[in-house]
Amino acid sequence: MSNYTWPRCIAHLDLDAFYATVEEVLNPALKGVPLMVVMGDDLGNRGAIATASYAARRFGVRSAMSVANARKLCPDGVYLPVRHHLYREFSQKVMSLLAEEAAALEQVSIDEAYLDLGHIADPPALAQRLQGRIIAEIGLSASVGLATNKLTAKMASGHLKPGGLTVVPPGEEAEFLAPLPVGKLHGVGPKTAARLQAIGIQTIGDLAEADIDMLRTNFGPNIGLEMQQHAAGIDPRQIETEREIKSLSYERTFLEDNANRRDLWHNIQEMAVGLEGRLQKNNLLARTVSIKLRFSNWKTITRAETLLTPTDKAATIAASAGRLMRLGWKRGTPLRLIGVRVSNFVEIDAPRQTSFELQ
Numbered sequence: 001m002s003n004y005t006w007p008r009c010i011a012h013l014d015l016d017a018f019y020a021t022v023e024e025v026l027n028p029a030l031k032g033v034p035l036m037v038v039m040g041d042d043l044g045n046r047g048a049i050a051t052a053s054y055a056a057r058r059f060g061v062r063s064a065m066s067v068a069n070a071r072k073l074c075p076d077g078v079y080l081p082v083r084h085h086l087y088r089e090f091s092q093k094v095m096s097l098l099a100e101e102a103a104a105l106e107q108v109s110i111d112e113a114y115l116d117l118g119h120i121a122d123p124p125a126l127a128q129r130l131q132g133r134i135i136a137e138i139g140l141s142a143s144v145g146l147a148t149n150k151l152t153a154k155m156a157s158g159h160l161k162p163g164g165l166t167v168v169p170p171g172e173e174a175e176f177l178a179p180l181p182v183g184k185l186h187g188v189g190p191k192t193a194a195r196l197q198a199i200g201i202q203t204i205g206d207l208a209e210a211d212i213d214m215l216r217t218n219f220g221p222n223i224g225l226e227m228q229q230h231a232a233g234i235d236p237r238q239i240e241t242e243r244e245i246k247s248l249s250y251e252r253t254f255l256e257d258n259a260n261r262r263d264l265w266h267n268i269q270e271m272a273v274g275l276e277g278r279l280q281k282n283n284l285l286a287r288t289v290s291i292k293l294r295f296s297n298w299k300t301i302t303r304a305e306t307l308l309t310p311t312d313k314a315a316t317i318a319a320s321a322g323r324l325m326r327l328g329w330k331r332g333t334p335l336r337l338i339g340v341r342v343s344n345f346v347e348i349d350a351p352r353q354t355s356f357e358l359q
């Protein structure tokens with residue numbers, strides 16, 4: 001496996017059934033039992049599933065499904081409310097472990113990260129070692145994809161879940177992606193997939209070979225080109241480590257366009273908790289909070305506000321994002337993506353310009 005020369009080597013690591021697996025680690029009696037973690041604290045029929053364990057997925061339960069539907073599919077499962085602060089602690093343990101071994105680490109959500117393994121002699125062996133350490137030291141299972149770029153590595157990590165390691169050798173990116181259904185391409189949601197299928201594009205390979213002008217006409221110049229490049233396994237994005245970057249953000253693309261206010265608010269709160277963790281880990285306070293909204297027609301807007309006092313607190317970030325939502329989002333408008341970003345950092349140890357400190 002290790003005989004390739006990697007021009008770049010990027011690993012994408014994603015924890016398996018993350019919230020549910022944390023609950024299993026904390027209560028081993030739950031291991032192997034169909035387990036649902038429910039957003040918010042509404043375990044009744046109005047709640048939505050944050051994630052389901054693999055034992056529960058065998059019954060067809062999926063993230064974002066209503067609790068009512070999940071209970072129909074899996075009436076004997078265990079339903080637990082989310083416990084964000086615990087997931088954040090586990091996430092931080094995993095990220096610290098990864099940071100010990102990779103040249104650069106970019107955390108992209110609470111349970112996934114890109115690692116730069118460019119300097120490593122045998123990247124697949126290191127990936128396996130990381131998976132082993134995460135199980136042995138933290139109790140969690142992770143899936144890993146290795147490839148020459150982010151997009152292909154991300155697609156590869158989802159290929160053999162749970163617990164898989166998928167290596168896409170240099171030069172084989174397009175070949176690896178080609179047979180997969182087009183809806184599986186990162187960034188292509190069900191609606192875009194349906195539109196692609198309607199014009200005869202079924203697989204990622206079909207998309208890679210489609211007429212670019214036709215894609216541009218149907219999806220707009222930039223998205224058409226980007227989708228086709230991704231389909232061909234081309235992605236020039238670099239790993240961005242937190243020390244270099246000027247902002248931290250989370251985004252969530254919905255499986256179905258989402259107009260549910262409670263669910264959107266839940267997502268904002270969850271992203272704010274994640275941002276709090278990353279700000280605190282890096283000893284940063286943020287002055288600016290912004291949100292990104294993408295509507296069903298792909299139109300994307302951002303709204304930003306500058307806080308009077310820089311913050312690293314989830315509640316403050318969420319409250320600010322909530323105010324920005326009221327500016328940018330009309331109730332009932334379906335969204336396909338929502339994101340929260342913090343920027344304009346102040347280091348906590350840097351002197352702050354308060355009159356007290358000026359004395």
Ligand code: TTP
Nearest residue numbers: 014015016017018019020050051063064111161
């Ligand atoms: P994912 O990595 O998408 O899902 P997962 O880790 O549960 O399962 P797997 O990766 O094995 O497919 O998301 C990570 C966590 O984010 C997940 O455990 C719960 C949370 N989440 C939500 O709260 N709502 C959602 O709609 C999704 C997709 C995830």
Ligand code: MG
Nearest residue numbers: 014015016111
């Ligand atoms: Mg995951």
